[in-house]
Amino acid sequence: KAGVTQxxxxxxxxxxxxxxxxxxxxxxxxxxxxxQQTPGQGLQFLFEYFSETQRNKGNFPGRFSxxxxxxxxxxxxxxTLELGDSALYLCASSPPSSTDTQYFGPGTRLTVx
Amino acid sequence: xxxVEQNSGPLSVPEGAIASLNCTYSDRxxxxxxxxxxxxxxxxxxxxxxxxxxxxxxxxxxxxxxKASQYVSLLIRDSQPxxxxxxxxxxxxxxxxxxxxxxxxxxxxxx
Numbered sequence: 001k002a003g004v005t006q007x008x009x010x011x012x013x014x015x016x017x018x019x020x021x022x023x024x025x026x027x028x029x030x031x032x033x034x035x036q037q038t039p040g041q042g043l044q045f046l047f048e049y050f051s052e053t054q055r056n057k058g059n060f061p062g063r064f065s066x067x068x069x070x071x072x073x074x075x076x077x078x079x080t081l082e083l084g085d086s087a088l089y090l091c092a093s094s095p096p097s098s099t100d101t102q103y104f105g106p107g108t109r110l111t112v113x
Numbered sequence: 114x115x116x117v118e119q120n121s122g123p124l125s126v127p128e129g130a131i132a133s134l135n136c137t138y139s140d141r142x143x144x145x146x147x148x149x150x151x152x153x154x155x156x157x158x159x160x161x162x163x164x165x166x167x168x169x170x171x172x173x174x175x176x177x178x179x180k181a182s183q184y185v186s187l188l189i190r191d192s193q194p195x196x197x198x199x200x201x202x203x204x205x206x207x208x209x210x211x212x213x214x215x216x217x218x219x220x221x222x223x224x
Contacts, residue, residue: 033212042216043157043201056211090156100145100205102212104156 002027004093004105012111018079021108025072025093031055032074033102034066037088046089049074078110086112116140117204119215127223132189134200134218139183142207146178148187149201151217157201161187192222 005024013019025032033056034046045058049068066076072093078085088109092102117138126132138146145164149157163169163176163185175188185204189196199217206213 035214043203043214045211045213048211056209058211100212101147101159101162104149104158107156 004091004103006089006091006105006108008108009106010109010111012113013081014113015081015083017081018077019081019110020075020077021089021091021110023074023076023091023093023105025074025091026095026103029093029095029103030072031094031099032068032072033092033094034074034076035090035092036060037090037107038086043090046076081112083112086110115215116206116213117202117215119200119202119218121216122219123221124218125221125223126192128192128194130192130222132192132196132220132222134187134189134202134220136185136187136202136215137183138185138202138204138213140204140206140208140213141180141183143204144207145205146176146185147203147205147212148174148176148185149203149214151199151201153198160200189220192220194222194224196220197222 007022031050033048037043048056052068063079068074088107090107091105148160151157161176163178169176173190177186201217202215
């Protein structure tokens, strides 16, 4: 079974731009969560989607948004990029049998210049 | 106070020794706990989950949970250089149902 996939793997943007990241969960997984990982703050929860609905949200500004499609694929969007948004963005999916067990994708490395 | 705290390390152990990684959490409502391993430049991978007080063993790994002390640990027996990585402790918030990660402990196993 294929793992979680994320595209693109690397991205360079400038301040003020917006970016969209994509995540395809493991087949059969309906829950998708997004995390931001930085050296200083570690892994921080952004949001979780289940069956196209945002089920949970972390403490990030409204510039960070996401959505989930009927095939469970998810996207996250960051608008008006700031230098501090440079990070590794990780997507994780969970199986129906164990919704608190997360399987992570390889991540998207975002650099904001 | 961070919700999940870990010593950042590095924790250096010789090959073949037992590595002991520790984690404390602040949310008394947390019921589910996880250990992830993250190699440099890679994404986290789940090693173990633990839900009940006591020990849970899986191969060379043993997770220990003490809810009264709000303490979780991971023991790695017969440590190998390939175990060198950052180990992340995570707790599922009782009320929030959010997975909260510690900042990780860097383990270095010396050959």
